Amino acid sequence: MNAAAQFTLTDRDLAIIDMAFIYGGCSISHLQTRFFPTPGSRSPCYTRIAKLVEAELLASRRLPSQTGVGSGPLFLTVGSTARPLLANLLGCSQSELRRQSRMHAPAPLYHHLATCDFRLSLDLACERSKVITGVEWTPEWELRRRPIRVEDSQAATTIVLIADGLFRLMLGDGSEQAFLVEIDMGTMTDLKRLRSKLRGYLLAAKTEPVPILFVTTTKARQEHLVHLAAGEGQRLKADTTIFWFTTQGAVTPESILSAPIWHVVGGPERMRLTGINGKPTATPATSQLVLAEGVHT
Template identity: 30%
Template sequence: FPSKNTANQRLKLLHQHGFLARRRLPVEYGQGSGQALYLLGGRGAGLVAAQLGVDVTEIGWRRTHNHVSSPFLEHTLMVNDVRLAVEAAASQQGYQIEIWLREEELKVAPDRVWVETQARQRRRIAIVPDAYFRLSTVGRRACFFLEADRATETQGRWAQKIRAYLAYVHSGAYLRRYGSRSLRILTVTTGEKRVMNLLRTTAKICQPREQGLFWFTSLEHVAQDTVLDAPIWRVVGMEGLIHLIPHREAPRFAQSSPLLTTHPFGMEPQVLQQPNIQLRNAS
């Protein structure tokens, strides 16, 4: 579209004719109207199905999908914002996104690990990040889990999640499922204060050789020009802000994470196999 106004006008017309449904995110009293969100409507679902030559029941659309809670929508939008930034950055900077798996796909048959809770009880936890994606450049690949944090979890729940990720990696289940020794767990959250709180909680749990696994930034810093090649990330065990992928002009900047791989920044020359999203529960 030539302008944002033109795009908004087209969305309004599609809504008026039943191709799109519209909702607004809630705002505090006196703050005006919330952001308009457009979702696939009944006529739109029928059109998509017709274009694909399938029945509407086969495209995974249900009218109830448009009535999910606002926190769920806000979380979904956060994940989408990160994905759009990564995709635009990869296209602009010559990286390839080999695969992107959404939370819904990862939930199909999740791996599970045993974790000790704060009450010293053992609990079996499913490993379901908000996304898994893999980047490649110049014959090298890097794999990532994405966590979009809306600051709704307590520090205790966050600590349990970190313990689960560490147990998952140490058990060998990650390597079996994804066929790669490369991994960085990226957390994008709501602001710098939350970044520092999560960083401190994570640092208390990690052993020195585990620290480089966890990376943090706030959503305000995530953009096409920053998400991959700018120092916006804070890493457990490292000082200052770090690039997710080191500049091509400064290859020595890369540091290794001994937990999973000896390759710089979790990048490895090759991936052993495609992710097996149907793998049954890990022990």
């Protein structure tokens, strides 16, 4: 008898496995935040995850430390024993499941985990919202299938853009709003590449304006990117309010939607993603929605 047959799977176990799959892998801290949120739950969380790993329902991998001291986080993906369960849950064959799993193997992993941080905060915030009725997330691996392509006539080149995610907020009145997400780890230092990305989004927004949420590492990095975005906007004579910037440390389930953590380029330096009425805050990129008051510094 294998380990999977020696204990009964709970609804929470199935939800844990499902999250590990739909997130394309996540850390144990993400699972603790989502499924073991009460104080003192760290030990029960680690114990249960260890059992799921032992039963090969989850697969674990210890990442190297980013600082060179100690070890990194435990990265968890779907184990081989979980595939029949997931195939049944998702209504697909195991071969389809294996193909999908191979397509979205994340790399680099720390960038992927930072994207998971953002996505989890968003998911939890939307669940708690009284106005937002749903959120749909499109991951990077799926956006890669149909990247944004724009022609830069001044540079005589085609700019290809692949965001780290796209999500849609659904409201009770039937309206919805899309946002692109860029997780900036501060590793791209080539000014030409940075300007090209920002320029590409500005050009794309001329035909389909969608807010781009940039989440970066530090305030200094944020200010640098804001400066670059403003400069590209001036060169193109384009509306820069599509760019919303914040830092990773500012994003929590409590702040991501309703706290003034977002710096809108060419707009308020402190803006909520959703307004006082709970609806997405309007800029020219969200002009069909109700404008909420920005909070200026």
